[in-house]
Amino acid sequence: MTQPGSANRKPTVFFLFLAGVLIAFLFLSVIFTFSSSNSLPALSRLRSTDACNCNGNNPPRFNLGFDPPVLTFYDDPSFGYTFAKPIKNWDKKRREWLMLHPSFASGSEDRIFLVTGSQSLPCQNPKGDHFLLRFYRNKVDYSRIHGYDIFYNNVLLDPKMVGCWAKLSAVRAAMLAHPEAEWTWWIDEDAVFTDMDFKVPLERYKDQNFVVHGWPREVYEEKNWLGLNAGSFLIRNCQWSLDFLDAWADMGPQSKNHEKWRKILLTTFKHGADDQTALAYLLVKEREDQLRSKVHIEIGYYLEGYWLVIKDTLKNITDKYVDIEKGDKKLRRRHAELVSEKYAKVWEPHLKDAGYGYGSWRRPFVTHFAGCQPCNGKINPSFSRESCWEAMDKVLNYADNQVLRNYGFTHPDLSDPSVVSPL
Amino acid sequence: MTQPGSANRKPTVFFLFLAGVLIAFLFLSVIFTFSSSNSLPALSRLRSTDACNCNGNNPPRFNLGFDPPVLTFYDDPSFGYTFAKPIKNWDKKRREWLMLHPSFASGSEDRIFLVTGSQSLPCQNPKGDHFLLRFYRNKVDYSRIHGYDIFYNNVLLDPKMVGCWAKLSAVRAAMLAHPEAEWTWWIDEDAVFTDMDFKVPLERYKDQNFVVHGWPREVYEEKNWLGLNAGSFLIRNCQWSLDFLDAWADMGPQSKNHEKWRKILLTTFKHGADDQTALAYLLVKEREDQLRSKVHIEIGYYLEGYWLVIKDTLKNITDKYVDIEKGDKKLRRRHAELVSEKYAKVWEPHLKDAGYGYGSWRRPFVTHFAGCQPCNGKINPSFSRESCWEAMDKVLNYADNQVLRNYGFTHPDLSDPSVVSPL
Numbered sequence: 001m002t003q004p005g006s007a008n009r010k011p012t013v014f015f016l017f018l019a020g021v022l023i024a025f026l027f028l029s030v031i032f033t034f035s036s037s038n039s040l041p042a043l044s045r046l047r048s049t050d051a052c053n054c055n056g057n058n059p060p061r062f063n064l065g066f067d068p069p070v071l072t073f074y075d076d077p078s079f080g081y082t083f084a085k086p087i088k089n090w091d092k093k094r095r096e097w098l099m100l101h102p103s104f105a106s107g108s109e110d111r112i113f114l115v116t117g118s119q120s121l122p123c124q125n126p127k128g129d130h131f132l133l134r135f136y137r138n139k140v141d142y143s144r145i146h147g148y149d150i151f152y153n154n155v156l157l158d159p160k161m162v163g164c165w166a167k168l169s170a171v172r173a174a175m176l177a178h179p180e181a182e183w184t185w186w187i188d189e190d191a192v193f194t195d196m197d198f199k200v201p202l203e204r205y206k207d208q209n210f211v212v213h214g215w216p217r218e219v220y221e222e223k224n225w226l227g228l229n230a231g232s233f234l235i236r237n238c239q240w241s242l243d244f245l246d247a248w249a250d251m252g253p254q255s256k257n258h259e260k261w262r263k264i265l266l267t268t269f270k271h272g273a274d275d276q277t278a279l280a281y282l283l284v285k286e287r288e289d290q291l292r293s294k295v296h297i298e299i300g301y302y303l304e305g306y307w308l309v310i311k312d313t314l315k316n317i318t319d320k321y322v323d324i325e326k327g328d329k330k331l332r333r334r335h336a337e338l339v340s341e342k343y344a345k346v347w348e349p350h351l352k353d354a355g356y357g358y359g360s361w362r363r364p365f366v367t368h369f370a371g372c373q374p375c376n377g378k379i380n381p382s383f384s385r386e387s388c389w390e391a392m393d394k395v396l397n398y399a400d401n402q403v404l405r406n407y408g409f410t411h412p413d414l415s416d417p418s419v420v421s422p423l
Numbered sequence: 424m425t426q427p428g429s430a431n432r433k434p435t436v437f438f439l440f441l442a443g444v445l446i447a448f449l450f451l452s453v454i455f456t457f458s459s460s461n462s463l464p465a466l467s468r469l470r471s472t473d474a475c476n477c478n479g480n481n482p483p484r485f486n487l488g489f490d491p492p493v494l495t496f497y498d499d500p501s502f503g504y505t506f507a508k509p510i511k512n513w514d515k516k517r518r519e520w521l522m523l524h525p526s527f528a529s530g531s532e533d534r535i536f537l538v539t540g541s542q543s544l545p546c547q548n549p550k551g552d553h554f555l556l557r558f559y560r561n562k563v564d565y566s567r568i569h570g571y572d573i574f575y576n577n578v579l580l581d582p583k584m585v586g587c588w589a590k591l592s593a594v595r596a597a598m599l600a601h602p603e604a605e606w607t608w609w610i611d612e613d614a615v616f617t618d619m620d621f622k623v624p625l626e627r628y629k630d631q632n633f634v635v636h637g638w639p640r641e642v643y644e645e646k647n648w649l650g651l652n653a654g655s656f657l658i659r660n661c662q663w664s665l666d667f668l669d670a671w672a673d674m675g676p677q678s679k680n681h682e683k684w685r686k687i688l689l690t691t692f693k694h695g696a697d698d699q700t701a702l703a704y705l706l707v708k709e710r711e712d713q714l715r716s717k718v719h720i721e722i723g724y725y726l727e728g729y730w731l732v733i734k735d736t737l738k739n740i741t742d743k744y745v746d747i748e749k750g751d752k753k754l755r756r757r758h759a760e761l762v763s764e765k766y767a768k769v770w771e772p773h774l775k776d777a778g779y780g781y782g783s784w785r786r787p788f789v790t791h792f793a794g795c796q797p798c799n800g801k802i803n804p805s806f807s808r809e810s811c812w813e814a815m816d817k818v819l820n821y822a823d824n825q826v827l828r829n830y831g832f833t834h835p836d837l838s839d840p841s842v843v844s845p846l
Contacts, residue, residue, distance in 0.1 A: 058483040058484055058486050058526055059483070059484050060481040060482070060483055060484060061481055061482050061483060061484045061485075061530065061570075062484075062570060062761060063481050064568075064569065064570055064761060064762060064763070064764040064765070065762070065764040065765045065768060066762065066765060067758050067759075067762040067765040067766070074756070074757040074758055074759070075756065075757070079757070080831060080845065081830055081831025081832070081845065082831065082845050084845075097759070101759075101762070103481055104759075104761070107484065118556075119841075120840050120841035121553075121840070121841055122549075122550045122553035123553065126545075127545050127552075128552075129550075129551075129552035129553040129555075129556055130544075130545035130546065130552040132552075132556055133541075133552055133555055133556045133559065134577070136556065136559065136560070137559070137575045137577065140563055140573065140575065141574075144572050144573070144574070145487075146487070147484075147485060147487055149567050149761075150563065150567070151564075151567070151830075152560045152563065154557070154560065154840070155827075155832070155834075155840070155841065155842075155843045156841070156843070157830075157832055157843060157845075159842070173830040173831055173832070174830065176830075176831070177759060177760045177829050177830050177831075178759065178760060178761065179759055180759065180761060333497070333498065334497040334498070334502070335490050335497055336490075336497070336520070336524075336527075336600060336601065336602055336603065337600045337601060338485060338487060338527070338572075338601065338603060339487060339488070339489065339490040339524070340487070341487040341488040342487070342488045342489060342490040343490070345488060404578075406600050407504055407574075407580075407596040407597070407599075407600050408503060408504025408505065408596055408599070408600075409504070409578070409580055409596070411578075417543050417544070417577070417578070418542075418543035418544055418578065418579070419578075419582070420578045420579070420580060422503065422504065422505050422507075422580075
């Protein structure tokens with residue numbers, strides 16, 4: 001005979017059991033949710049670069065096959081690549097494009113797009129095109145090592161913006177065709193990268209939009225048109241820069257204001273209206289108009305170095321580097337070409353006393369054959385053609401040795417481009 | 424007074440409660456573990472490309488500053504870049520290097536590294552270097568659009584491997600300097616990319632290691648040294664290929680076996696021991712030695728197309744493309760240069776009846792000025808120099824128009840490289 005109340009006790013026990021299950025369930029669910037929220041990032045976080053990281057902070061490769069069917073500035077019928085079609089709100093337009101193309105947005109702030117070029121037709125100078133080819137090869141080598149893209153312009157995009165003025169149209173078109181690049185770097189046909197390791201210290205220019213090599217005092221005080229060199233400059237891909245290019249182009253030979261500017265430039269700089277004098281003038285005006293902070297005249301390293309000064313320093317510099325290399329086997333380590341940047345970092349501590357630019361024993365960054373005019377032959381009468389050719393061979397081979405070592409070879413004699421020997 | 428046995432009942436109830444908690448705990452833990460194993464990938468999976476994905480399957484960008492202090496084949500003192508230093512176990516060595524460099528490993532199976540080049544010294548032919556510069560520019564444009572790297576070799580890495588033999592040394596050195604690239608593509612100095620959209624269909628060659636354009640029957644049956652063209656070939660970065668290059672180089676002018684091979688080639692192909700005849704011979708031997716499956720003579724599209732046949736088809740092809748473009752505004756959409764591959768895909772359905780190569784109305788992929796010899800001037804007597812220059816201008820401008828449109832311009836007249844107008 002069951003005890004009175006035992007029928008009541010069974011349901012109570014059962015409910016207690018259920019209560020235990022429930023409490024455990026609640027407890028673990030809280031833990032589960034907490035863990036899940038850490039292991040399944042919200043969709044918004046997935047869009048961030050974090051989700052694309054690999055090897056720590058490595059952004060994704062460009063997705064070349066992705067262009068969403070969403071309207072951008074390219075779809076605006078009034079958009080154009082020429083100076084005849086001014087652009088407004090470029091910062092916003094570019095930013096929107098980047099948001100729609102996350103694989104390009106990621107890391108874009110350090111991205112440089114190189115532009116160089118020369119005339120359309122064969123050089124008047126014998127051997128001119130031969131040197132242009134080698135100069136271009138050098139730039140492509142530098143770009144490859146640092147993962148930059150490069151474009152060679154060999155047409156007058158504006159038929160009246162002739163000679164050195166042609167670069168303005170090329171730079172502008174490049175900025176619009178390459179919204180993924182924060183900086184466009186114009187570099188003359190006759191400039192050579194002579195330090196394959198060095199990179200433009202972009203962090204130095206975080207508040208600026210235009211960087212050119214020169215001597216501030218020469219430009220701002222002496223009003224010397226040779227106080228800077230328009231053969232190598234960086235320009236940020238932004239509205240300010242488009243406006244700057246408009247102002248610069250306004251002084252060009254195609255402009256209705258050309259004559260007016262010619263007189264002003266002659267008065268201010270005692271020199272005619274070429275692109276460089278016009279640039280110097282713009283910089284002087286920038287300084288006066290409180291926009292000076294957007295332009296930087298870089299004196300600290302050879303963003304553009306004069307070949308005549310550099311050519312005889314190369315032997316000493318090479319000797320120094322060879323000495324240093326003997327003392328640290330990490331510097332002699334062979335490696336895939338595309339990890340060269342790692343070894344550039346290994347070199348840096350060894351170069352802390354090297355200095356930069358003139359008077360230093362650091363490799364010159366860019367060596368520019370200003371005045372040699374290898375293509376059109378209008379050489380500066382101070383030099384002989386032979387001295388130019390000779391120096392070009394030497395400098396190009398000096399640069400080439402830094403590339404060729406990745407392929408196991410070297411030019412033993414810098415004056416002879418045709419002979420190499422295995423390292 | 425408590426019931427007899429009630430003191431026993433309280434512990435039982437408590438244990439039942441605990442049992443409920445335990446069961447619930449076990450149940451939820453199973454679920455939790457299952458879910459966790461899907462949301463927190465094992466470390467081994469993190470190393471896969473999945474963890475680097477962004478925008479769906481987008482691998483990480485190259486980490487140019489990463490080279491771990493772990494021994495690789497580069498550190499082996501016996502390693503060298505020349506034919507004098509044969510290499511064994513290359514597949515394993517390369518695989519190990521890739522494992523140590525995951526940002527390069529990811530996507531490496533489709534990666535192509537282009538190599539081209541010319542002689543070290545100025546061209547004997549007037550305008551020769553001018554055309555070499557434009558040919559090179561064209562290749563850099565193609566590489567930029569498709570994210571390939573390119574190297575221009577202008578030295579004899581082996582002083583006796585002269586003329587066309589020089590490419591073998593360059594290709595070998597490139598393979599070793601670029602372990603991240605699955606394929607190396609040699610392309611002659613006088614070849615032009617005339618379809619900027621087309622990409623080599625690598626999936627076609629998943630079981631092969633060497634691809635060259637030609638006509639199988641001409642090579643294998645007719646023993647015709649012109650049955651293929653060594654001006655454009657792809658070679659996989661593997662041990663088989665290094666062995667293949669060794670065998671090919673063994674027939675070269677620097678080889679002690681050169682005279683022996685010269686006689687064999689003369690007998691088999693009625694032609695002397697140049698690199699192309701040697702290659703044809705190797706292919707014939709491959710077929711006989713049951714390794715035929717590793718070589719593919721591509722007849723299906725213009726991996727290398729003859730300029731004389733192509734030059735007069737360009738107008739019709741252009742008309743066809745313009746017609747198609749008029750009918751689909753997506754094809755006319757402006758875009759950043761680096762998303763051109765997206766529009767190549769949009770084009771494909773419109774080209775499904777175009778065919779490929781000879782007789783098709785598809786843009787020819789590569790147009791090769793075989794016989795024109797723009798640099799050394801040893802032109803095939805069937806052509807005049809003027810007909811070559813004229814055709815080169817036309818073909819180069821035809822290709823350039825496909826690039827320039829990304830910058831907003833076009834050559835209205837294919838015979839004039841100097842004039843462009845805004846689109």
